[in-house]
Amino acid sequence: MKDAAVDRDIFLSFCPKLQIEAKELGITPLVPRRSQIFVIDQIIAGLGEGIHHFVILKCRQALVTTIALAFDLYWCFRHDGTNGLIVADQDERKSFFRSVVSRYVSDLPADQEWRQPVLGDNESRIEFGNRSRLLYSNANQRVKGALGRGLGLSLLHGSEVAYWSDDRGYKSMMAALAKQNPHRLFILESTANGNNLFRDLWRVAGKATSQRQIFVGWWLVDSYVCERDTEAFKTYWDERLSSEETHWASAVRRRYGWQISAEQWAWWRFTLAEEYGQDTEMMLQEYPPLPEEAFQFSGNPYIRGPALNRQMAVAEEGYEPKRFYFGFATDSILSTRIEISAEGHYYDLEIYREPVSGDGVLYVIGHDPSHGVDQSSDLAVASVWRGYTDKLEQVAEFAARGLAPFEQAWVLLLLARAYSGTAPTLINIEMQGGGAEVMQEIERVQNDLGIGYPDKLSAHFPVSHYYFRRPDSFSAGFSAKHYQTTGRYREHMLMNFKSHVEREIAIIRSPTLVNECASLVRTPEGNLEPVSKSAGTDRLFAAALASVAFTDNIHPFFLAGTPFSYDSFQTERAAVEGRSPRPEEYLSDIFQRQVLTLSKR
Known part of the structure; x- marks a missing residue:
């Protein structure tokens, strides 16, 4: 529904009555430029379609904040009782925004139609005669999680959101926003700053029905030209x-x-x-x-930034994975429930590619158990990949906290049951933490020795174990089952995965995995560690375990010299479909049929 109080022509005629300090021109009227008019047109169009929440990704010096502050003021004047909040990323910018708004108000002629008198103006707020107000705040406060708490907001303008560091504060602020007020408006604008909160908000806005993305590319800024005579x-x-x-x-x-x-x-x-x-x-x-x-991805991650940028583009190519959650029983793997997460709010398994069978289809699963590589983390991850002669493609990812070793074993067995190809699915388990008990539970099932299991259960779970061989060994024989990421073997495994990612042999489908890859850096002491304690590495290590198993046990024995390349399967799939394949078009209920049918026996 169109907001009668918001008129494009009136706002654009309102702007020149405001004075700004332009970088190149000094004090000058605010005459909206091309990039600014584009933003306002997008907001007004969205409001006309019932959209009240806008996420703006802008280039440097696009003048978006300047026009948005003018629109904040216009909105307060035109809607009585507006409770607005302008949020900056630092105190210096917060003070600057306050001075801009105050000058805007003082610049307006006293007889300006619908201009409101100022009842109070201080460092924290400005209040108007129509009971509207604008509050000012800093997103990066010392006390975390308190942003916007206790406020009922119908207007929000957040600036340089990519530099906000308080995720809990952002959630607190969002809880304060009006949900039904017909005159609500929420604007979050920023330049990019790597992969953080703002990137997540931009991604959500692109898929949401109640939000809109607005992109202001450099080519929209009319001053970004070199004239022909220069x-x-x-x-x-x-x-x-x-x-x-x-x-x-x-x-x-x-x-x-x-x-x-x-x-x-x-x-x-x-x-x-x-x-x-x-x-x-x-x-x-x-x-x-x-x-x-x-x-x-900037900075100095262990896996280089350009490679991670390419991987993230692939991981977010525009489709949603199917999501499931496990309901574990205590008596038997056959009592475990695997259900579709219809709303997607709670899940522990994401399916990026459906299970398939046939010649040349080979799968590998890397498993970092609870308290495995990172002994302080209780997150268990199973990373499922499909191998080709020239690629290694992620097809599924399981991640859950607080699982017992037998539950982790059951997850691996059920995933191997679904993703079974030409040869039994290869599993590589980190043996630290509960890894040894996970492996032994799998072997008990395979040997029909599991307590409480029916006989001949192993026939339903075609699983093979990764066999470890020292990289510098003269012997062709193997020395152990699975992997223990200590010392030089940890470095070897990570270097193998780094090579696969940077050479684009690995195809990552999980955006969270890409972010974990970006968090791994080499410390001044030469160690490979996450950039912060809060940055997880469980998905990264599970993927690296799958990668090294592919290199050592699958590619040389099953795929080298065969015609089973990634492109050949893509071409075959496109021919069957009669068009270029898209994941959401061929994802089916195969996973559900294979696993749930077994679970009901």
Whole structure:
């Protein structure tokens, strides 16, 4: 429903009555520029469709905050009783926003229609005669989890959200937002800053029915050009686009209807070369041509940033995995329930690719048990992958806390039951923590020795164990079952996975796994550790266990020299479907049929 109090033409005529301190022009009227008008048009269009929550991903100096602050003020004037909150990422910016709003108000003519008198103006708030108010806050407060607590908010403007560090505070603030007020408006805007809270919010907004993404690419900023008569244009424009630039230009034209000009490309190349020293990752983060280019893995992760960026793009290619949860019994694996998580709120298993069978189909599962590699973590992870001659593709991921070893064993057996190919599914278990007991429970089932199990249960669970051989061993024989990630063997396993990821042999489907990969760094002492105690590595180590098992036990014995490449299976699948395959189109209930049928016996 259209908000009668929000009129585009009235707002745009309201803006020039406000004065700003422009970086290049000094004190000047706020005459909305192209990027600013685009944002306002998107917000007004969304409001007309019943959308009240907007997440704005912007490039540097797109002037989004400036126009949004003006819109905050306009909103308070036009809607009596608005309780608004403007949230900055630091006290200095909070004070700056307060001064901008105060100057906006003082600039307005006294006879301005619907202008409201100021009843109070201090460091924490400004109050108006129509009982509307704007409060100011810092998202990164010393006391965590208190942002917005006790406030009932119908207007929210959060700025530089990518630099907010208090996730609990964000959730507290969201709980304070109005749910039914027809005059509610929530704006979260930011440049990108790696993979963090804002990236998650951007992703959610792209899938939500009650939110809208607004992307402000660098090409929308009208000042980002090198004029043709400048030396910069002559130096950096050569009448040709690189393959990457061609892709960006085509995507921008297709998605946004904008043709990037030669003058704009010259500016992009000039800025990349002379201001960012050819640091493409930082340039893409600060001036993204497309939203998916903005969220760069920066810093110095063990697995290099560009590889992680590519993997994250694959992991988020636009489909939702099927989700399940396990209901464990205490008497037998056959009593374990595996149910579809219809709402997706609680789940411990994500399916990215359905189980298939046939020639050349081989699966491997890596398992990091509770208190395994990270002995302080009670998270158990099973990472399921399919091997090809040239690729290793993640097809499923299980993660749950507080499981007993026998429950972890049952998860592995049930996953192996579903994902069984030409040969028995290979399992590689971290032997630290409860890993040894997990392995022994599996062997008891295989040997029909499990207490409380029916006879001949092993026929239903085609499982093989990973056999470890020292990398520097002269002998071709194996010395142990499964893996123990201590000392140099931990480094060997992680280096194997790093190689697979950076060479794009590994195809990661779990965004959480990519984030865990980004958290692993080499310390000054030379150790490989997560960047913080809160950054998990359980999924990473489970995936690395699967990767080393693929390298050592599957590829050389079953796949080397065969025609079972990743592309051959993709081509075959596309031929069967009659079109290019998409995961949501061929994911079926095979997993449910195979496992649940067994569970009912």
